[in-house]
Amino acid sequence: MTEVEAFLTHGRLADGRLIDIGISGGIVVVGEGAASRSNSAPALDIRGDLVLPGLVDGHMHLDKTLTGLPWMGHAAGPTRMSRIETDKTILPHLPLSTEERAGNLIRECVARGTTHLRTHVDIDLESGLAKLDGVVAARERYRDRVTVQIVAFPQSGVMRCPGVLDLLDAAVRNGADLVGGIDPLEIDRDPKGQLDGIFGIAERHGVELDIHLHEPGEMGLFNVQEICARTKALGLGGKVTISHGFCLGGITESKAAKAAETMTDAGVALVTHGAGGLIMPPIETLRAAGVLVFAGNDDIRDTWSPYGTADLLERAAIIGWKGDFRRDAEVEVAFDLISAAGAQALGIGDYGVTVGASADLFTIAASCVPEAVAAHPPRKLVFFGGNVVARHGSFLPVPVPLASEASA
């Protein structure tokens, strides 16, 4: 048996069992009852606090955040196009760089128990790959606290901005993990052009796709079908996500159920943030049909929205509140969206509070998952790869091995 470096004792699992968790080399190596703790490795008694797997933020915009700056009132007008254009006048002139702001937000996420995240990063004619470079640098700086997947995101459009397809291709060659897209009809007025272009990049480089779809009703549904058709034709099932998919909440129930079947058949996932002022997709209908649904915070105090705290448990509560999830089993669904379902979508294999998984965990003063979601008290300890990376809601400047924390 692997030598245990340190124990976290009297932790409560989501199913209520009290266990000791042994960690070695950043991996959970022991997870049985307290009586199994037989060697003299240091032990930290967490006295029945809930131990949950690190949270997965499936949709963020690290490059747009204003985190770390003095408060700035929302400057954009009420339309999506106004926000797109306002970004170009504000973001280049902020006193903090993309790398600094992204790093500030990463620290906020880690302090709240996030251990894995997927961020979209704007790729446009005005800024080229500059924002990508900043977020890649922040990812590198915090690689021992959190994993970061980057989507090369054509925020301003693809076909209406000739040259962006080449930039997206370059972004994938320069650190982006996925290629993105946006509203092929509403923004580009050329769904075939945009989807052929971005699916072509994904095929050439063997990367996944994550496409923003804000389009309402039948317009959005048309593009859901187009995305599913291409995914199926190219054998990309399991590698394509639709972000938002507000249209699924704005069509009839029977059409939404049919769209869910189409998505399941194609292997297209959906990520939601609860929809802001818009209609949330029917999460239960989609899950019942077999669609992989996960969640993310989306904008967090940025040029698109003054709201957001980086707390995924709070986000799960917002989704549950909006979806009228009241019973424990329903609140547990909201938690699944920000944990196991997100891990599956992001391809994180060694996930969970279980022997053999990476020790990416957090502890919280709650008796069960529904209480953790509904009350979302501060995270007591956050672990990444077996090291403590945040304590009592505060990010630690240097990760602390569990053995040092236990003997302190």
Ligand SMILES: [Zn+2]
């Ligand atoms: Zn977004």
